[in-house]
Amino acid sequence: MELSGGEIVVQSLIDEGVEFLFGYPGGAVLHLYDAIFHQQKVKHILVRHEQAAVHSADAYARSTGKPGVVIVTSGPGATNAVTGIATAHLDSIPMVIISGQVGTPVIGSDAFQEVDMVGITRPCVKHNFLVKDIADLAVTMKKAFHVATTGRPGPVVVDVPKDITDPAIKIPYVYPKEISMRSYNPVVKGHTGQIKKAVDLLLNAQRPIIYAGGGVILGNGSNELTEFAKLLGYPVTNTLMGLGGYPATDKQFVGMLGMHGTYEANMAMHESDVIIAIGARFDDRVTGKLEEFCPYAKIIHIDIDPSSISKTVKVDVPIVGEVTAVLKEMIALIKASNITCDQKALDAWWSQINKWRDVDCLKYDYSEDIIKPQYVVEQLYEVTKGEAFVTSDVGQHQMFAAQYYHFDKPRRWINSGGLGTMGFGLPAAIGVKLAHPDADVACITGEASIQMCIQELATATQYRTPVKVINLNNRYMGMVRQWQEFSYQSRYSESYMDTIPDFVKLAEAYGHVGMKIEKPIDVRPALEEAFAMKDKLVFMDFITDRTENVFPMIEAGKSHHDMKLRVAPGTPIDRELA
């Protein structure tokens, strides 16, 4: 089969089994768009801004485990995509981004719509390629998918100059079935000696805790994690990125840890003697003050990326390997071991944890006059029976979503954790809905975040993606306002907007249903009504308490046991444990 460069790109997407291509056309990719026009297998989703194309494809990947694919034109199309690429990079999401480039003869001449895409994206991709010869095109596409989806996943940019896609130049097309790269060989299996050491340490622990992160979800290790935790009976905490990796409604789950984690999760981390970190990267939102991080603990760390290990926190037993493979080996070793954990110590540990739980750190006062954001999330959880895919933007609403929607399954909680990109939520919801047309998809957002990619309401109309937008409208950049309240004596510098659009009218203008909900008593019925409208995008503008804050909170530079709580803990903490 002889194909042009443009056709090779599209055919390689077909050969990769790509369902959706999120993109936006322009001069440098016109040949590519012509090749897209001539086929039916890959469905192109026309967004309204390139950033959104990347977020939609990213969320498609997060919710399915398959790589997300994007196409943008050179210059402004490419730079618009960068925020999305960086978002995917920090959360290790497998993606392939095809960017158009000016023709090879004029590269470097400040040609029309030329930017050095390989240079601009180098620090925020797993890898990138500039294709300079049509003969390299198919192999490069294969490499891009291979690199994006194996090892620690990540976005890969393929920059394709216009002349490479010229329809007049055709070459024989062969798409490689497999590829091996001498410079890239990610580890799968963990070191057996280290795994044994880890199991010994775990079985001899008195106050153990399992700290599991996004790697469990990325590596499809939820079942293994659950079996592992059940076998040991140890408490489990998840990072923001790990939520859903362990069933949140299970009694061994102590909630999220870190800056806005639960009291019990953070206290248990602080007092523990053995921590096993699984696919988590000791982010500063999780560790707080490094010098005081888990002072009594020996730490085991399973991660596929050696550079995640001992990056910020020095660990005692590093295991480089794929989460599922390593956990399977550990499970087998634990089952075969003649040591059993110290049940008495474990009982004492659990009774201590239960005392911390009794503090009830997520308790808030329901109000009859004003809608509490937490209440909306709780009601959303009930109305969707905990089964919805929930995307979010960035801010207080994101934390409320993480705290009050209990994810029992992986890939249901879709948010930008590492980069914290406002504008992520709506395009993400569209990407998820395309992948899961029969599922309920909710986008929990704030009135500031939603305006960063609001134009995607049009994309949702065009492709009939009836997601539900849950706008927790506190008329503030709440998260910013909260920091200003605590650290800047309530000087609310530029953390509110003088004008906020009428979201109901706005939604209607795009052909959707808008609802404004102002009373607590209306929250539940409105949600039920909205979710009953299966084929409608409903924009739900919840007018919420302006002054609500996210608790618990570990302020910057503080450590795990130094949390700000909504109400002072009533239960005295048994300090003897320390």
Add this chain to the structure above:
Amino acid sequence: MRHIISILIENESGALSRVAGLFSARGYNIESLTVAPTEDSTLSRMTLVTRGSDEVIEQITKQLNKLIDVVKLIDLAEAVHVERELMLVKVKTMDETREEVRRLAEIFRGKIIDVTSSSYVIEMTGPSDKLDAFVAALDEESLVEVVRSGPMGMSRGEKGLHL
């Protein structure tokens, strides 16, 4: 501590900027960097001198290994190795000083590779501190130009950095 990291990297355009970019983005320092293709034209060899605590050096090697184009690397400081640096020095010469400069170059086993009526260019290789010593021994007034390659190195014995 000072470390010499030797890297085999795919000889692709942009490979150098990936390494340099990594150092600037992560705030590591580079004292020197040399790069050239090897006997296998698809591979380049880079020698990089950096300084840092053990933790920093560990992160540097991990981050370098993570670059998709990097095939292999070693930290030469981990074992016995030889290292050499090349230097060219241009000095002003006058009738009175000509002989003295030549003698000095000889003591340091330098070679004079260019002569004009008013200057010498001296070529010298050796460990970096020897080159430092030679430059220090020259009369500052006469020094016109110094260019150094930065060190390159190899581990001793059978151990080596190859595919």
